[in-house]
Amino acid sequence: MSVARVGRRFWFTRLSWGHQSRAAAVGSLQWSAVKVTVLVGGVGGARFLQGVRELFGPTPFPAPAEDSAGDESATPPGPHEITAIVNVGDDAWMHGVRICPDLDTCMYTLGGGIDTERGWGRRGETWHAKEELAAYGADPDWFGLGDRDLATHLIRTQMLDAGYRLSDVTAALCKRWQPGVRLLPATDDRHETHVVVSAPGGEDGAQVAIHFQEWWVRHRAKIPTFGFAQVGSDDTHAAAGVIEAIADADVVLLAPSNPVVSIGAVISVPGVRSALRTTGARVVGVSPVIDNRPLRGMADECLSVIGVETTAEAIAAHYGARSGNGLLDGWLIADGDEAAVEGISIGAAPLLMTDPIATAHMVRAACALVGVDTPEIAGPDSTGADR
16 A cells, blocks of 8 residues: 655545445446546646546547448447547637637547647648738737648538537547547537636726637736636537536546636536536546646636636635535645645645656546546556556
Protein backbone atom coordinates (compact mmCIF):
# COMPACT_ATOMS: atom_id res chain seq x y z
CA MET A 1 0.00 0.00 0.00
CA SER A 2 1.60 3.23 -1.13
CA VAL A 3 1.22 6.48 0.75
CA ALA A 4 1.47 10.03 -0.63
CA ARG A 5 1.80 13.15 1.48
CA VAL A 6 -0.94 15.64 0.61
CA GLY A 7 -0.64 18.86 2.59
CA ARG A 8 -0.94 17.75 6.20
CA ARG A 9 -2.80 14.57 5.29
CA PHE A 10 -1.81 11.15 4.04
CA TRP A 11 -3.55 9.48 1.15
CA PHE A 12 -3.69 5.69 0.75
CA THR A 13 -4.08 4.48 -2.81
CA ARG A 14 -6.66 1.95 -1.67
CA LEU A 15 -9.50 3.62 0.19
CA SER A 16 -12.30 2.16 2.25
CA TRP A 17 -15.67 3.73 1.58
CA GLY A 18 -18.52 3.75 4.08
CA HIS A 19 -20.69 2.09 1.45
CA GLN A 20 -19.94 0.45 -1.86
CA SER A 21 -21.05 2.39 -4.91
CA ARG A 22 -21.81 0.76 -8.23
CA ALA A 23 -18.44 2.03 -9.44
CA ALA A 24 -16.62 0.36 -6.55
CA ALA A 25 -18.58 -2.83 -7.08
CA VAL A 26 -17.61 -2.93 -10.74
CA GLY A 27 -14.05 -1.93 -9.92
CA SER A 28 -13.69 -4.77 -7.43
CA LEU A 29 -13.99 -7.18 -10.36
CA GLN A 30 -10.56 -6.67 -11.85
CA TRP A 31 -11.45 -7.10 -15.50
CA SER A 32 -15.15 -6.20 -15.58
CA ALA A 33 -16.13 -3.72 -18.26
CA VAL A 34 -15.99 -0.16 -16.95
CA LYS A 35 -18.00 2.74 -18.33
CA VAL A 36 -15.92 5.91 -18.14
CA THR A 37 -17.39 9.35 -18.81
CA VAL A 38 -15.10 12.37 -19.06
CA LEU A 39 -15.99 16.07 -19.12
CA VAL A 40 -13.42 17.90 -21.24
CA GLY A 41 -12.44 21.14 -22.91
CA GLY A 42 -9.88 21.53 -25.69
CA VAL A 43 -6.11 21.02 -25.63
CA GLY A 44 -5.72 19.75 -22.06
CA GLY A 45 -8.91 17.72 -22.29
CA ALA A 46 -7.81 16.09 -25.53
CA ARG A 47 -4.47 15.07 -24.06
CA PHE A 48 -6.23 13.73 -20.99
CA LEU A 49 -8.45 11.61 -23.25
CA GLN A 50 -5.33 10.11 -24.82
CA GLY A 51 -4.43 8.81 -21.37
CA VAL A 52 -7.95 7.51 -20.73
CA ARG A 53 -7.87 5.64 -24.05
CA GLU A 54 -4.37 4.35 -23.31
CA LEU A 55 -5.58 2.93 -20.00
CA PHE A 56 -8.97 1.51 -20.96
CA GLY A 57 -8.51 0.76 -24.64
CA PRO A 58 -10.40 2.28 -27.58
CA THR A 59 -14.15 2.69 -27.91
CA PRO A 60 -15.28 2.54 -31.56
CA PHE A 61 -16.84 5.84 -32.61
CA PRO A 62 -19.02 6.14 -34.47
CA ALA A 63 -20.38 2.73 -33.55
CA PRO A 64 -19.82 0.31 -36.44
CA ALA A 65 -22.80 -0.48 -38.63
CA GLU A 66 -24.18 -3.99 -38.57
CA ASP A 67 -22.89 -4.62 -42.10
CA SER A 68 -19.37 -3.30 -41.39
CA ALA A 69 -17.75 -6.63 -40.51
CA GLY A 70 -14.32 -6.77 -42.07
CA ASP A 71 -13.97 -2.99 -42.33
CA GLU A 72 -10.25 -2.56 -41.61
CA SER A 73 -10.62 1.22 -41.06
CA ALA A 74 -12.91 0.75 -38.05
CA THR A 75 -11.48 0.95 -34.53
CA PRO A 76 -11.44 -2.51 -32.90
CA PRO A 77 -13.47 -2.44 -29.69
CA GLY A 78 -11.89 -2.68 -26.25
CA PRO A 79 -13.57 -4.21 -23.20
CA HIS A 80 -14.44 -0.82 -21.69
CA GLU A 81 -16.49 2.17 -22.86
CA ILE A 82 -15.24 5.76 -22.93
CA THR A 83 -17.53 8.74 -23.54
CA ALA A 84 -16.28 12.32 -23.63
CA ILE A 85 -18.71 15.18 -23.07
CA VAL A 86 -17.09 18.12 -24.83
CA ASN A 87 -17.42 21.86 -24.23
CA VAL A 88 -19.21 23.83 -26.95
CA GLY A 89 -18.98 27.22 -25.25
CA ASP A 90 -16.08 28.19 -27.53
CA ASP A 91 -18.14 27.50 -30.68
CA ALA A 92 -18.70 30.42 -33.03
CA TRP A 93 -19.66 31.47 -36.53
CA MET A 94 -16.65 32.82 -38.43
CA HIS A 95 -16.70 33.76 -42.12
CA GLY A 96 -19.98 31.91 -42.56
CA VAL A 97 -18.85 28.57 -41.14
CA ARG A 98 -19.43 26.96 -37.76
CA ILE A 99 -16.27 26.57 -35.69
CA CYS A 100 -16.21 24.00 -32.85
CA PRO A 101 -12.67 24.36 -31.44
CA ASP A 102 -12.83 21.87 -28.56
CA LEU A 103 -14.64 19.14 -30.49
CA ASP A 104 -12.14 19.50 -33.33
CA THR A 105 -9.13 19.53 -31.01
CA CYS A 106 -10.31 16.30 -29.39
CA MET A 107 -11.03 14.73 -32.78
CA TYR A 108 -7.71 15.74 -34.34
CA THR A 109 -5.66 14.82 -31.26
CA LEU A 110 -7.19 11.37 -30.85
CA GLY A 111 -7.19 10.80 -34.60
CA GLY A 112 -3.51 11.67 -35.07
CA GLY A 113 -4.02 14.84 -37.11
CA ILE A 114 -3.24 17.52 -34.53
CA ASP A 115 -0.39 20.00 -34.76
CA THR A 116 1.45 18.74 -31.68
CA GLU A 117 3.60 21.86 -31.28
CA ARG A 118 0.64 24.22 -31.02
CA GLY A 119 -1.72 21.68 -29.48
CA TRP A 120 -4.55 22.79 -31.79
CA GLY A 121 -5.25 22.88 -35.51
CA ARG A 122 -4.08 20.49 -38.19
CA ARG A 123 -0.60 19.13 -38.69
CA GLY A 124 0.93 20.44 -41.91
CA GLU A 125 -1.51 23.33 -42.03
CA THR A 126 -1.35 26.08 -44.66
CA TRP A 127 -2.96 29.52 -44.47
CA HIS A 128 -3.84 30.59 -48.00
CA ALA A 129 -7.53 31.17 -47.24
CA LYS A 130 -6.59 33.35 -44.26
CA GLU A 131 -4.26 35.41 -46.45
CA GLU A 132 -6.92 35.86 -49.13
CA LEU A 133 -9.56 36.88 -46.59
CA ALA A 134 -7.14 39.44 -45.15
CA ALA A 135 -6.48 40.80 -48.65
CA TYR A 136 -10.22 41.41 -49.01
CA GLY A 137 -10.30 43.13 -45.61
CA ALA A 138 -12.74 40.56 -44.25
CA ASP A 139 -13.61 40.61 -40.57
CA PRO A 140 -12.78 39.24 -38.11
CA ASP A 141 -9.13 39.68 -39.01
CA TRP A 142 -7.90 38.36 -35.64
CA PHE A 143 -9.14 34.79 -36.11
CA GLY A 144 -7.37 32.61 -38.64
CA LEU A 145 -8.81 29.56 -40.39
CA GLY A 146 -6.27 27.06 -41.68
CA ASP A 147 -6.90 25.52 -45.08
CA ARG A 148 -7.11 21.93 -43.85
CA ASP A 149 -9.18 22.93 -40.84
CA LEU A 150 -11.52 24.89 -43.10
CA ALA A 151 -12.60 21.68 -44.83
CA THR A 152 -13.90 20.36 -41.50
CA HIS A 153 -15.85 23.57 -40.88
CA LEU A 154 -17.35 23.51 -44.39
CA ILE A 155 -18.60 19.94 -44.00
CA ARG A 156 -19.98 20.70 -40.54
CA THR A 157 -21.78 23.82 -41.76
CA GLN A 158 -23.32 22.02 -44.74
CA MET A 159 -24.64 19.26 -42.49
CA LEU A 160 -26.00 21.70 -39.91
CA ASP A 161 -27.72 23.66 -42.69
CA ALA A 162 -29.25 20.38 -43.89
CA GLY A 163 -30.82 19.87 -40.47
CA TYR A 164 -28.42 17.44 -38.81
CA ARG A 165 -27.73 17.82 -35.10
CA LEU A 166 -24.23 18.76 -33.97
CA SER A 167 -23.88 15.35 -32.31
CA ASP A 168 -24.75 13.65 -35.62
CA VAL A 169 -22.27 15.85 -37.48
CA THR A 170 -19.55 15.04 -34.94
CA ALA A 171 -20.11 11.31 -35.38
CA ALA A 172 -19.96 11.69 -39.17
CA LEU A 173 -16.69 13.63 -39.01
CA CYS A 174 -15.21 11.07 -36.61
CA LYS A 175 -15.80 8.25 -39.11
CA ARG A 176 -12.68 9.54 -40.85
CA TRP A 177 -10.61 10.12 -37.71
CA GLN A 178 -11.53 7.03 -35.63
CA PRO A 179 -10.76 8.72 -32.29
CA GLY A 180 -11.31 5.62 -30.16
CA VAL A 181 -13.48 7.68 -27.80
CA ARG A 182 -17.17 8.47 -28.13
CA LEU A 183 -17.24 12.26 -28.56
CA LEU A 184 -20.48 14.01 -27.60
CA PRO A 185 -21.03 17.77 -27.66
CA ALA A 186 -22.46 18.87 -24.32
CA THR A 187 -25.47 20.19 -26.23
CA ASP A 188 -26.66 20.33 -29.82
CA ASP A 189 -28.01 23.81 -29.14
CA ARG A 190 -26.24 27.15 -29.21
CA HIS A 191 -24.56 27.60 -25.82
CA GLU A 192 -21.75 30.08 -26.45
CA THR A 193 -19.64 31.60 -23.72
CA HIS A 194 -19.71 35.39 -23.72
CA VAL A 195 -17.56 37.63 -21.56
CA VAL A 196 -18.67 40.84 -19.85
CA VAL A 197 -16.04 43.54 -20.35
CA SER A 198 -15.71 47.31 -20.23
CA ALA A 199 -17.36 48.93 -23.23
CA PRO A 200 -14.70 50.42 -25.53
CA GLY A 201 -14.91 54.19 -25.53
CA GLY A 202 -18.04 54.11 -23.42
CA GLU A 203 -18.94 55.98 -20.29
CA ASP A 204 -17.33 55.05 -17.00
CA GLY A 205 -18.74 51.76 -15.84
CA ALA A 206 -20.37 50.88 -19.17
CA GLN A 207 -20.12 47.19 -19.98
CA VAL A 208 -20.68 44.99 -23.01
CA ALA A 209 -20.63 41.24 -23.67
CA ILE A 210 -18.28 39.90 -26.34
CA HIS A 211 -17.81 36.37 -27.60
CA PHE A 212 -15.29 34.29 -25.70
CA GLN A 213 -13.16 33.89 -28.84
CA GLU A 214 -12.76 37.64 -29.16
CA TRP A 215 -11.81 37.94 -25.48
CA TRP A 216 -9.41 35.00 -25.66
CA VAL A 217 -7.83 35.30 -29.10
CA ARG A 218 -8.04 39.00 -29.87
CA HIS A 219 -7.56 40.48 -26.41
CA ARG A 220 -5.66 37.59 -24.78
CA ALA A 221 -7.85 38.04 -21.67
CA LYS A 222 -5.98 41.26 -20.88
CA ILE A 223 -8.90 43.68 -20.71
CA PRO A 224 -11.04 44.54 -17.66
CA THR A 225 -13.44 41.63 -17.24
CA PHE A 226 -16.45 41.24 -14.98
CA GLY A 227 -18.07 37.89 -15.68
CA PHE A 228 -19.05 35.08 -18.02
CA ALA A 229 -22.45 34.15 -19.43
CA GLN A 230 -23.82 31.44 -21.68
CA VAL A 231 -25.72 32.78 -24.68
CA GLY A 232 -27.99 30.64 -26.81
CA SER A 233 -31.37 29.03 -27.11
CA ASP A 234 -34.03 29.53 -24.46
CA ASP A 235 -34.68 25.79 -24.47
CA THR A 236 -31.09 24.52 -24.47
CA HIS A 237 -30.82 20.94 -23.29
CA ALA A 238 -28.11 18.30 -23.15
CA ALA A 239 -27.35 16.46 -26.37
CA ALA A 240 -28.73 12.97 -26.82
CA GLY A 241 -26.69 10.51 -24.79
CA VAL A 242 -25.08 13.04 -22.46
CA ILE A 243 -27.27 12.55 -19.40
CA GLU A 244 -27.30 8.79 -19.94
CA ALA A 245 -23.49 8.71 -20.19
CA ILE A 246 -23.27 10.34 -16.77
CA ALA A 247 -26.07 8.32 -15.18
CA ASP A 248 -24.82 4.96 -16.46
CA ALA A 249 -21.10 5.53 -15.82
CA ASP A 250 -19.00 3.65 -13.32
CA VAL A 251 -16.68 6.63 -12.92
CA VAL A 252 -16.98 10.24 -14.11
CA LEU A 253 -13.77 12.22 -14.58
CA LEU A 254 -13.47 16.00 -14.80
CA ALA A 255 -10.42 16.58 -16.97
CA PRO A 256 -7.78 19.17 -16.01
CA SER A 257 -9.41 21.66 -18.38
CA ASN A 258 -10.29 25.26 -17.57
CA PRO A 259 -12.71 25.05 -14.59
CA VAL A 260 -14.64 28.15 -15.70
CA VAL A 261 -14.98 28.30 -19.48
CA SER A 262 -14.51 24.60 -20.29
CA ILE A 263 -15.75 22.36 -17.46
CA GLY A 264 -17.92 25.18 -16.13
CA ALA A 265 -19.56 25.67 -19.53
CA VAL A 266 -20.33 21.94 -19.78
CA ILE A 267 -21.81 21.87 -16.28
CA SER A 268 -23.97 24.90 -17.09
CA VAL A 269 -25.89 22.97 -19.75
CA PRO A 270 -29.32 22.28 -18.20
CA GLY A 271 -29.47 18.79 -16.75
CA VAL A 272 -25.73 18.13 -16.54
CA ARG A 273 -25.15 19.36 -12.98
CA SER A 274 -28.12 17.42 -11.63
CA ALA A 275 -26.92 14.31 -13.47
CA LEU A 276 -23.52 14.65 -11.81
CA ARG A 277 -25.18 15.12 -8.44
CA THR A 278 -27.36 12.00 -8.75
CA THR A 279 -25.25 9.50 -10.69
CA GLY A 280 -24.32 6.27 -8.97
CA ALA A 281 -20.78 6.71 -10.28
CA ARG A 282 -17.98 8.32 -8.32
CA VAL A 283 -17.02 11.74 -9.66
CA VAL A 284 -13.32 12.61 -9.66
CA GLY A 285 -11.72 15.85 -10.78
CA VAL A 286 -8.10 16.38 -11.80
CA SER A 287 -6.49 19.67 -10.85
CA PRO A 288 -5.56 21.92 -13.79
CA VAL A 289 -2.78 23.62 -11.81
CA ILE A 290 0.69 22.59 -10.66
CA ASP A 291 2.36 24.71 -8.00
CA ASN A 292 -0.59 27.12 -8.22
CA ARG A 293 -0.05 27.79 -11.92
CA PRO A 294 -1.92 26.51 -14.97
CA LEU A 295 0.38 24.74 -17.40
CA ARG A 296 -1.24 26.36 -20.42
CA GLY A 297 -4.20 28.53 -21.27
CA MET A 298 -5.60 31.26 -19.08
CA ALA A 299 -7.34 29.42 -16.27
CA ASP A 300 -5.84 31.85 -13.76
CA GLU A 301 -7.37 34.82 -15.60
CA CYS A 302 -10.79 33.14 -15.69
CA LEU A 303 -10.67 32.06 -12.04
CA SER A 304 -9.70 35.57 -10.98
CA VAL A 305 -12.79 36.98 -12.68
CA ILE A 306 -15.11 34.77 -10.59
CA GLY A 307 -13.14 35.31 -7.38
CA VAL A 308 -11.46 31.91 -7.10
CA GLU A 309 -7.75 31.60 -6.28
CA THR A 310 -5.54 29.63 -8.64
CA THR A 311 -4.80 26.83 -6.19
CA ALA A 312 -5.73 23.16 -6.16
CA GLU A 313 -7.64 23.64 -2.92
CA ALA A 314 -9.63 26.67 -4.09
CA ILE A 315 -10.63 24.98 -7.35
CA ALA A 316 -11.77 21.87 -5.48
CA ALA A 317 -13.85 24.05 -3.18
CA HIS A 318 -15.28 25.80 -6.25
CA TYR A 319 -16.50 22.45 -7.62
CA GLY A 320 -17.64 21.43 -4.14
CA ALA A 321 -18.28 18.07 -2.48
CA ARG A 322 -21.16 15.86 -3.55
CA SER A 323 -21.82 15.22 0.12
CA GLY A 324 -22.76 18.91 0.26
CA ASN A 325 -24.21 20.65 -2.75
CA GLY A 326 -21.24 20.17 -5.07
CA LEU A 327 -19.94 17.70 -7.62
CA LEU A 328 -16.82 15.90 -6.40
CA ASP A 329 -16.15 12.69 -4.51
CA GLY A 330 -12.42 12.86 -5.22
CA TRP A 331 -9.82 15.41 -6.32
CA LEU A 332 -6.41 14.50 -7.72
CA ILE A 333 -3.73 17.15 -7.27
CA ALA A 334 -0.10 17.44 -8.29
CA ASP A 335 2.63 16.01 -6.09
CA GLY A 336 3.79 18.82 -3.83
CA ASP A 337 0.53 20.77 -3.93
CA GLU A 338 -1.79 20.92 -0.93
CA ALA A 339 -5.54 20.68 -0.57
CA ALA A 340 -8.07 19.80 2.10
CA VAL A 341 -11.78 20.21 1.39
CA GLU A 342 -14.42 18.68 3.62
CA GLY A 343 -16.25 15.83 1.92
CA ILE A 344 -13.70 15.39 -0.89
CA SER A 345 -11.04 12.66 -0.84
CA ILE A 346 -7.72 14.16 -1.93
CA GLY A 347 -4.99 12.26 -3.77
CA ALA A 348 -1.68 13.25 -5.31
CA ALA A 349 0.19 12.10 -8.40
CA PRO A 350 2.45 13.50 -11.15
CA LEU A 351 0.15 15.58 -13.37
CA LEU A 352 2.39 16.43 -16.30
CA MET A 353 0.78 14.93 -19.42
CA THR A 354 4.06 14.36 -21.22
CA ASP A 355 2.76 11.40 -23.23
CA PRO A 356 -0.25 9.05 -23.25
CA ILE A 357 1.40 6.53 -20.91
CA ALA A 358 2.25 9.17 -18.30
CA THR A 359 -1.30 10.47 -18.61
CA ALA A 360 -2.69 6.95 -18.26
CA HIS A 361 -0.92 6.65 -14.91
CA MET A 362 -2.58 9.90 -13.86
CA VAL A 363 -6.00 8.59 -14.91
CA ARG A 364 -5.34 5.35 -13.05
CA ALA A 365 -4.49 7.28 -9.89
CA ALA A 366 -7.72 9.27 -10.19
CA CYS A 367 -9.76 6.08 -10.51
CA ALA A 368 -7.93 4.40 -7.62
CA LEU A 369 -8.73 7.40 -5.44
CA VAL A 370 -12.42 6.46 -5.55
CA GLY A 371 -12.01 2.68 -5.50
CA VAL A 372 -12.29 1.90 -9.21
CA ASP A 373 -9.82 -0.76 -10.33
CA THR A 374 -8.28 -0.33 -13.77
CA PRO A 375 -6.04 -2.35 -16.10
CA GLU A 376 -2.31 -2.46 -15.53
CA ILE A 377 -0.20 -0.13 -17.67
CA ALA A 378 2.69 -1.44 -19.72
CA GLY A 379 5.40 1.10 -19.03
CA PRO A 380 6.73 3.36 -16.27
CA ASP A 381 5.06 6.50 -15.01
CA SER A 382 6.73 9.90 -15.25
CA THR A 383 8.88 9.11 -12.20
CA GLY A 384 10.32 6.07 -13.97
CA ALA A 385 8.58 3.58 -11.68
CA ASP A 386 6.41 0.78 -12.99
CA ARG A 387 2.92 0.58 -11.53
